[in-house]
Amino acid sequence: MFLISISDEQVLSDTIDFIKKSGYFDKYNDLQMWTSGNDLGQAGQLYWGSTGQRVSLDRFADGEPSNTKYKDGSIEDCIVLERSKGRNYTFDDRPCKREYYFMCESMLC
16 A cells, blocks of 8 residues: 555546545545655655656646755655645645645555
8 A cells, every 4th residue: 555646637536536525624624635746766856656657747836846944954855735725736845754644545456
């Protein structure tokens, strides 16, 4: 099992449908959810950790990814799917050590 890779519009649509059907938004207004996207290998080179494919779906919010470095030394290397006021299921990079909800995908053989 791996964190989800949102590689195209269909996967994004399926992910959004799943989240809505789960009842998540009956309890919460905003969403920050980890995906497998990251640039841990090389800054600025974004890949889906579960597939090794480059992140090609351009869903980043304006000014993102910013790869911001914080005073505590953490750097925004991991990608969340975000829905909040002004952001409608966009990607944003965040420090990997933060705690957010996450969604996994399974590999069926």
